[in-house]
Every structure is written in C-alpha cells, then in structure tokens.
Amino acid sequence: MRAASYPSTGIQPINRHKISTxxxxxxxxxRLVNLIHVIWPVNHEVAAISVASAGPLNPKTxxxxxxxxxxxWKDFPLGDKLREIFPVPIFIGNDANLAAxxxxxxxxxxxxxxxxxxxxxxxIGGGIICNNALMEGHNGLAAELGHxxxxxxxxxxxxxxxxxxxxxxxxxxxxxxxxxxxxSGQTSTLHLDKEFSAYDVALAAKTGDQLAxxxxxxxxxxxxxxxxxxxxxxxxxxxxxxxxVAQSGALLFEPMLEKMYASVMEPSYLQxxxxxxxxxxxxxxxxxxxxxxxxxxxNS
Amino acid sequence: MRAASYPSTGIQPINRHKISTxxxxxxxxxRLVNLIHVIWPVNHEVAAISVASAGPLNPKTxxxxxxxxxxxWKDFPLGDKLREIFPVPIFIGNDANLAAxxxxxxxxxxxxxxxxxxxxxxxIGGGIICNNALMEGHNGLAAELGHxxxxxxxxxxxxxxxxxxxxxxxxxxxxxxxxxxxxSGQTSTLHLDKEFSAYDVALAAKTGDQLAxxxxxxxxxxxxxxxxxxxxxxxxxxxxxxxxVAQSGALLFEPMLEKMYASVMEPSYLQxxxxxxxxxxxxxxxxxxxxxxxxxxxNS
Numbered sequence: 365m366r367a368a369s370y371p372s373t374g375i376q377p378i379n380r381h382k383i384s385t386x387x388x389x390x391x392x393x394x395r396l397v398n399l400i401h402v403i404w405p406v407n408h409e410v411a412a413i414s415v416a417s418a419g420p421l422n423p424k425t426x427x428x429x430x431x432x433x434x435x436x437w438k439d440f441p442l443g444d445k446l447r448e449i450f451p452v453p454i455f456i457g458n459d460a461n462l463a464a465x466x467x468x469x470x471x472x473x474x475x476x477x478x479x480x481x482x483x484x485x486x487x488i489g490g491g492i493i494c495n496n497a498l499m500e501g502h503n504g505l506a507a508e509l510g511h512x513x514x515x516x517x518x519x520x521x522x523x524x525x526x527x528x529x530x531x532x533x534x535x536x537x538x539x540x541x542x543x544x545x546x547x548s549g550q551t552s553t554l555h556l557d558k559e560f561s562a563y564d565v566a567l568a569a570k571t572g573d574q575l576a577x578x579x580x581x582x583x584x585x586x587x588x589x590x591x592x593x594x595x596x597x598x599x600x601x602x603x604x605x606x607x608x609v610a611q612s613g614a615l616l617f618e619p620m621l622e623k624m625y626a627s628v629m630e631p632s633y634l635q636x637x638x639x640x641x642x643x644x645x646x647x648x649x650x651x652x653x654x655x656x657x658x659x660x661x662x663n664s
Numbered sequence: 665m666r667a668a669s670y671p672s673t674g675i676q677p678i679n680r681h682k683i684s685t686x687x688x689x690x691x692x693x694x695r696l697v698n699l700i701h702v703i704w705p706v707n708h709e710v711a712a713i714s715v716a717s718a719g720p721l722n723p724k725t726x727x728x729x730x731x732x733x734x735x736x737w738k739d740f741p742l743g744d745k746l747r748e749i750f751p752v753p754i755f756i757g758n759d760a761n762l763a764a765x766x767x768x769x770x771x772x773x774x775x776x777x778x779x780x781x782x783x784x785x786x787x788i789g790g791g792i793i794c795n796n797a798l799m800e801g802h803n804g805l806a807a808e809l810g811h812x813x814x815x816x817x818x819x820x821x822x823x824x825x826x827x828x829x830x831x832x833x834x835x836x837x838x839x840x841x842x843x844x845x846x847x848s849g850q851t852s853t854l855h856l857d858k859e860f861s862a863y864d865v866a867l868a869a870k871t872g873d874q875l876a877x878x879x880x881x882x883x884x885x886x887x888x889x890x891x892x893x894x895x896x897x898x899x900x901x902x903x904x905x906x907x908x909v910a911q912s913g914a915l916l917f918e919p920m921l922e923k924m925y926a927s928v929m930e931p932s933y934l935q936x937x938x939x940x941x942x943x944x945x946x947x948x949x950x951x952x953x954x955x956x957x958x959x960x961x962x963n964s
Binding site: 420429430477478492494495497499500501502503504505506507508509511512513514515516521523524525526527528585586589590592593594596597598599600601626627628629630632633635636637 | 720729730777778792794795797799800801802803804805806807808809811812813814815816821823824825826827828885886889890892893894896897898899900901926927928929930932933935936937
C-alpha cells in the first residue's frame with residue numbers, strides 16, 4: 365500500500381511512502397494507520413484523509429463489503445475505524461472508481477464530462493464519470509465493469525458467476541486461454557510445465573507465437589463487445605484503458621477496436637470518441653483519492 | 665401521435681388530442697404543428713413546448729439523427745423547425761428517455777435517485793436516471809439499452825449489428841424464435857402459414873403451448889442477463905419495465921429473474937432493489953415531456 369500527503373493545490377506530494385500490505389506482526393489496518401502517521405505533514409494542517417480501497421465497498425459510509433485480497437476486510441467498517449483514530453473528515457472510495465476520478469481531474473480525461481475508465485489486470489475494474497460526476501449508484505457499488513456478462517453461459521468468473529468480462533479478458537483469462545489450448549494439443553513457445561503470466565504471453569506473441577496472438581485476440585474481442593455495449597449505454601466522449609494487460613498495445617487493441625466498431629449501431633457514437641491509455645499509472649489511486657477529497661471539501 | 669397541454673402544476677391536462685402520425689396529404693411535421701395548435705390552451709400563457717420523439721436524436725439541439733419509423737425524419741432539425749414557428753422555449757428528448765423521466769417524476773419511480781427504465785415492445789429502448797438526473801451522454805445518445813450485446817455473434821438486430829438484446833428479446837424476436845422453431849419441425853398451436861404477434865405467442869403459452877413458453881423463456885433469459893450487467897454498471901434502487909412484451913407477466917419475468925439472480929456477483933446489489941412494471945402506459949411520453957419541460961424551466 366502507498367500513501368502521500370498533498371498541499372491544497374497541485375499534485376506534488378509533501379510526503380510519500382510505500383510499504384507491503386501484509387506483515388506477520390501487524391494487521392493490514394494497523395499497517396495503514398502507521399503509514400498515515402509516516403506521511404502526516406508536520407508543518408501543515410490536515411484537511412481530510414481520503415482512501416482508495418479494494419472493494420466492493422460503500423463510499424457513503426466507508427464500509428468494506430468484501431476485499432478478497434485483504435485478509436480480514438470482509439464486512440469491515442474501515443471508515444468508522446479511521447474516524448476513531450483521526451480527528452479529520454474521512455473519505456473512502458473504490459480504487460477503480462477513484463482511478464477514473466484521478467484520470468478525469470489530473471490525467472487523460474481532463475475536461476470530459478462523460479468518461480469510461482476500464483482497468484484490465486488480474487481483475488477488471490471500472491469507473492464512470494457521467495454528466496460531470498463520479499457515478500456511485502444506490503449503495504456505491506456502480507461501475508463493476510468486469511462483471512458485465514459477455515457470454516451467455518461462459519467461463520466461470522472470479523466472482524463465481526458465468527461469462528463475465530473478467531472471466532474472458534483479464535490477465536488470468538489470457539493465461540487460461542493459452543493453458544487450455546495447450547491441453548487440447550495446440551503448440552506454442554509457452555509450455556504447460558512452466559508458470560507464465562499474461563505479460564509472458566504478450567512477449568511470446570511479439571516473437572510470432574500464433575497461439576499467444578490468438579489469446580490476446582480472444583480477450584480483445586470480448587473487451588470490444590463490452591465497450592460497444594458501454595458506448596450504447598453511456599455515449600461517452602472518452603474511454604481510458606489502464607492496468608497491465610492494457611499495456612500490450614496493438615496485440616489487444618486491434619481486435620478490441622475491430623469488434624467494437626463492428627458492434628456499434630450508429631456512427632454518431634464514434635464521431636468524436638477518444639480511446640486512450642491511462643496516464644497516471646501506479647499513482648492513479650493516490651491522485652484519485654486526492655481528487656475525491658478536494659471535491660468533497662469543496663462541496664462541504 | 666398525441667399531444668396535451670398542462671397547467672404549471674399537476675398532471676391533469678387542459679387539452680389533449682391524438683391523431684394518426686401519417687397522412688397522404690400532410691407531412692408528419694405539418695401534422696405535428698397542427699396538433700400543437702389544436703391543444704394550444706386559449707386562456708393560458710404557454711411556457712414551453714416539449715416533445716418526446718423517436719430517435720436517436722440530440723436532446724441539446726433537437727436534431728433527429730434517424731427516426732426509422734417516421735418518413736423524412738433522417739437528419740431532421742426538429743428543434744430548429746419548431747423554433748421557427750413557435751415563440752416559446754422548445755425542449756426535445758428521446759421517447760424512451762422521457763418515459764423514464766415520466767416514471768421517475770409521476771409514476772413508479774418517485775423518490776429514487778438511481779433508476780433503470782426498459783421498454784420492451786417492437787424494439788427495446790431505455791432511459792436511465794443516475795444520481796437524480798436523466799443520463800443523456802456526450803451527444804444525447806445514452807441509454808440505448810436494446811443495443812447491449814448479449815450474444816457474441818448472435819442474431820442480426822434491427823440496427824444491423826449482431827447479438828444485441830433487441831434481436832433476442834423484443835416482440836419480433838419472440839415471434840422469430842417460434843417461426844424458426846416451427847421451420848425446424850417443432851410443433852405448436854401456432855402455425856407458419858398464419859401471421860402471429862408476440863401477444864399471440866403469450867396467449868398460446870397460457871393455454872400450455874410449450875414452444876410458446878420456451879420462446880418467452882428464451883427472451884427472458886437474455887433480458888435477465890442484460891439486467892444483471894446493468895445492475896453491476898449502475899447499482900440502481902429500482903428497475904421499471906414497460907412496453908407490451910413486459911405485460912406478459914410471469915411467463916417472461918420468471919426466467920428473466922432466474923437468470924438475473926444467477927448472474928449478479930454480490931447480494932448487496934439485490935438487497936433493496938425493486939423490479940416493477942411501468943405505471944404510465946400510453947401517457948409515458950406525454951408525462952415525460954412534461955417532466956422535462958418543468959425541469960428545464962426550473963433550471964433556467
């Protein structure tokens with residue numbers, strides 16, 4: 365986990381620090397509290413603490429329903445627990461939602477009022493800016509874009525349901541496509557007896573491995589299909605793609621755009637639609653949390 | 665087409681009239697202008713004219729990109745043409761979007777801030793209220809919910825693209841399912857040599873016709889799949905279903921809800937989600953246009 369303190373304007377941090385999320389001697393929450401103390405600015409008043417957390421969570425209360433990768437954060441009242449310790453306003457948001465907000469305020473989405481952000485890595489997450497506001501939904505669970513169904517009875521998703529985008533286009537889905545193809549007897553420079561990642565599949569594709577190329581084309585096809593649906597739903601002016609898998613370039617983007625263009629009903633949707641990579645990289649969460657805090661303080 | 669004049673509060677019309685949209689001696693636009701004159705209130709000042717039109721259209725300008733069922737309304741500047749004739753503010757919205765707005769202000773969606781409206785008849789249209797505002801998108805083309813892809817390479821949609829919801833769950837899609845099944849030799853009380861509608865299929869299902877039951881189950885499955893995606897995207901507190909096909913009751917709703925529940929990742933999405941039929945029926949467009957005008961006048 366990482367933390368930073370920022371002045372009231374600009375995005376140059378005052379202090380900034382990063383630690384591993386887990387430790388054998390502290391809980392994740394204890395580590396978070398200590399990390400906040402580490403970056404606490406000595407000569408400045410602190411206006412608020414803002415946290416970009418794994419979810420699903422309720423941003424109105426800061427209650428974490430279930431963060432599968434963080435031990436103990438199931439039905440965890442993160443907001444209340446931070447409020448017990450720190451005497452400042454506490455704001456909490458879903459990490460992918462806040463990454464969207466970071467790109468909107470400080471990244472590649474500046475001046476767009478209707479923006480879709482999709483992050484493709486181990487999972488697929490999203491964030492949506494609609495009519496100049498972050499879309500949160502009734503309980504703050506909106507924009508779980510990895511869980512759009514793209515195949516009626518497709519592969520099992522990490523959430524246990526069938527045919528979701530995350531089950532077909534995330535990093536692990538790309539690896540699974542290659543492994544299943546190898547099991548069925550197809551040949552490749554990648555081998556079943558070795559571990560490999562989606563990044564390794566991309567490297568293999570770039571040396572001409574046709575199975576690796578097909579694995580990215582398969583993921584791209586379903587991404588393009590989901591993007592076309594999102595275009596019909598939101599009519600955005602920009603789509604921003606982040607996460608490790610999105611860094612594989614034309615290998616993913618060409619099949620994705622081909623399916624997307626083939627699925628959109630009316631050219632007006634595409635007329636001035638920008639499709640761009642994310643700009644903030646590893647700082648997306650920090651800067652998204654910063655954007656959230658500034659917006660909340662401005663509205664209060 | 666229908667038109668009504670309303671007082672500044674309440675939904676009891678002052679005047680109200682309905683005519684057929686087409687005529688051999690007048691254009692559709694001429695008929696619209698005459699209809700407005702017919703319902704023009706004599707003893708009241710007119711604050712605005714508000715139109716719910718077939719689309720896609722741009723609600724900011726009132727420009728109709730293409731209304732396939734209205735002769736001559738392709739690239740048709742409806743807003744500008746009305747402004748030339750009537751010296752009052754002119755507001756124009758997509759009919760399904762405005763039906764959503766009508767249900768939100770005067771129908772079954774009152775007091776909900778995150779609402780999805782889906783109308784299922786000859787086509788499938790939609791409207792979305794997000795964070796207490798109608799979602800319009802960058803060019804006003806948002807909420808074309810009939811064009812969510814639900815089958816990667818499915819049947820051809822009315823828009824020409826593949827596997828959209830409208831191609832699988834609209835009235836014509838239900839009829840096509842029965843006709844294709846009859847062609848492949850399945851038996852039913854419905855016959856290929858007779859015309860029949862989705863309503864006739866519903867009647868047949870209610871007398872125990874198994875092919876007719878399956879036709880609705882097939883449509884319901886894809887509706888449920890699309891609703892689950894929309895729930896992950898918006899986290900709404902209410903879903904309102906309108907249009908003739910939605911009036912077929914459990915025949916459609918049971919398979920729809922079964923697939924929807926089976927596809928949602930996390931029970932919090934469903935906790936206090938209402939799924940209800942539309943209330944305004946044939947008046948949805950009129951009352952939606954009324955809601956639009958009142959909101960625009962209030963904000964101006």
